[in-house]
Amino acid sequence: EAGVTQFPSHSVIEKGQTVTLRCDPISGHDNLYWYRRVMGKEIKFLLHFVKESKQDESGMPNNRFLAERTGGTYSTLKVQPAELEDSGVYFCASSQVGTDTQYFGPGTRLTVL
Amino acid sequence: QKEVEQNSGPLSVPEGAIASLNCTYSDRVSQSFFWYRQYSGKSPELIMSIYSNGDKEDGRFTAQLNKASQYVSLLIRDSQPSDSATYLCAVNDVYGNKLVFGAGTILRVKS
DSSP: OOOOEEEOSEEEEOTTOOEEEEEEOOTTOOEEEEEEEOTTSOOEEEEEEETTEEEEOTTOOSTTEEEEOGGGSOEEEEESSOOGGGOEEEEEEEEOTTOOOOEEOOOEEEEEO | OOSEEEOOOOEEEETTSOEEEEEEESOTTOOOEEEEEEOTTSOOEEEEEEOSSEEEEETTEEEEEETTTTEEEEEESSOOGGGOEEEEEEEEOTTSSOEEEOOOEEEEEEO
């Protein structure tokens, strides 16, 4: 069974540009999470989808970040416009409803110059 | 005070020794605790979960939980060079099921 996949693995953009990250959860996992790790800090929660609904977006840093999960399958996280402090590794995780074991993807390393 | 605290290390142990990794958490009502292993540039990989006070063993790994002291640890017996990685302690937020992570402990097992 395929694990959580993320695309791209790396992205380098200029300040002010837009970037869209994609996450494909494990098939059948209705819970989907986004996390972020900035340099030297711990991994921090961004938001949680249950199917296509946003269950908790308390960790989203500001309105430059937009997450979607149309159809309850894959999810995208758009940063527009990107700022220098958005650089870091963005992780996606998924889990089955009713369980709290989250499986992580390999992450997307975002560098904003 | 950070919600989940770990010693960043690096913790260096010789091959075959026991590695002891520690974690404390601040939210007294937390119920679920996890240890993830992360190799450089790779995804965090779940190695242990623990929910009740006491010890839980899985192969060379033992997780220990003490809710009264708000303390969770991971013991790795017969440490191997392949165990060298960053170990992340995570606690389930009781208000949802998002994970709160510590900054991780770097473990180096020397052959």
